[in-house]
Amino acid sequence: MVTSPMQVGVIGHPIGQSLSPLLHTRWIKAFDLDAVYTAIDGKDPETFRHIVKDCLAKGWKGLNVTIPFKADALAMADHVTSRAKAIGAVNLLIFRGGKIYGDNTDAAGFQDALTASEWSMTLPSARVLGAGGAAPAILTALKDMGFTDISLANRTLERAEDVAHRIGGVTPLAWEDRDQRLEAIGMVVNTTSLGMVGQPPLDFSLSGLPENSAVIDIITTPLQTMLLQTAEERAHFTMNGLPMLVYQAIPSFEAWFGLKPDNGEEAVAFLTREKTASP
Ligand code: ATR
Numbered sequence: 001m002v003t004s005p006m007q008v009g010v011i012g013h014p015i016g017q018s019l020s021p022l023l024h025t026r027w028i029k030a031f032d033l034d035a036v037y038t039a040i041d042g043k044d045p046e047t048f049r050h051i052v053k054d055c056l057a058k059g060w061k062g063l064n065v066t067i068p069f070k071a072d073a074l075a076m077a078d079h080v081t082s083r084a085k086a087i088g089a090v091n092l093l094i095f096r097g098g099k100i101y102g103d104n105t106d107a108a109g110f111q112d113a114l115t116a117s118e119w120s121m122t123l124p125s126a127r128v129l130g131a132g133g134a135a136p137a138i139l140t141a142l143k144d145m146g147f148t149d150i151s152l153a154n155r156t157l158e159r160a161e162d163v164a165h166r167i168g169g170v171t172p173l174a175w176e177d178r179d180q181r182l183e184a185i186g187m188v189v190n191t192t193s194l195g196m197v198g199q200p201p202l203d204f205s206l207s208g209l210p211e212n213s214a215v216i217d218i219i220t221t222p223l224q225t226m227l228l229q230t231a232e233e234r235a236h237f238t239m240n241g242l243p244m245l246v247y248q249a250i251p252s253f254e255a256w257f258g259l260k261p262d263n264g265e266e267a268v269a270f271l272t273r274e275k276t277a278s279p
Pocket of ligand 1: 067129130131132133134154155156157159191192193194200
């Protein structure tokens with residue numbers, strides 16, 4: 001079935017704050033495509049599945065999937081890539097020939113964001129904070145990037161142990177020890193919700209971190225968390241959540257339309273301007 005305009009979108013809950021429509025619509029315009037990218041509130045898993053099936057039946061090209069439905073998307077796809085299975089989450093659905101294909105572009109997005117930046121590896125040890133929904137993709141990316149010593153600190157240690165075991169080659173760490181023994185750490189990544197608007201700040205001392213190490217916070221609201229502000233003051237390499245958002249979106253767009261937005265940094269600058277204008 002061919003629908004005109006072509007339909008794609010993002011589904012999650014809540015979805016109001018998603019920057020994906022802004023980003024994809026900009027690329028749709030840049031490539032002069034007859035396509036529409038819509039944000040959809042999935043409400044609950046049952047509604048989510050109903051909407052996905054409905055979009056498939058209506059000839060949509062696919063959907064991005066965000067919190068909290070990435071595991072539901074994995075479960076309902078007919079075919080899932082090995083990287084999505086390993087991460088345990090699907091953030092990209094492609095509809096083709098009446099079938100649902102699931103993939104995960106979050107790990108590649110994190111890695112590509114760093115590759116496009118001025119960062120280069122100093123020490124092959126990383127400290128990840130938080131074992132929630134975003135952690136498996138970050139840990140997978142760090143392993144792919146060549147980090148050989150990765151520790152994972154989480155308030156609920158059991159959750160860190162579960163994720164560490166599933167991803168492999170990751171050492172769980174008690175939350176009290178999150179900022180201990182930083183002297184050989186080359187990168188710190190916050191994947192917790194601490195520091196997000198409406199959440200308490202992340203209590204993390206950078207004092208033991210080598211000065212040429214990187215500090216990354218995958219939060220996008222605000223763009224500058226206290227963690228990043230402190231890291232900038234100490235002249236660490238820093239990155240907020242926007243580059244990862246952009247670089248996970250590029251392969252989604254490419255999978256649906258066969259066209260690759262090639263200027264990720266321009267898209268990051270665009271979203272930064274938009275977020276700064278209306279945070
Ligand atoms: P999401 O899927 O959006 O990542 P999540 O799975 O609930 O949400 O993950 C939130 C992360 O922030 C978890 O690592 C959580 O720790 P727990 O696993 O112990 O819940 C962490 N987090 C949230 N509030 C926290 C707090 N006040 N102190 C420490 N960690 C917190």
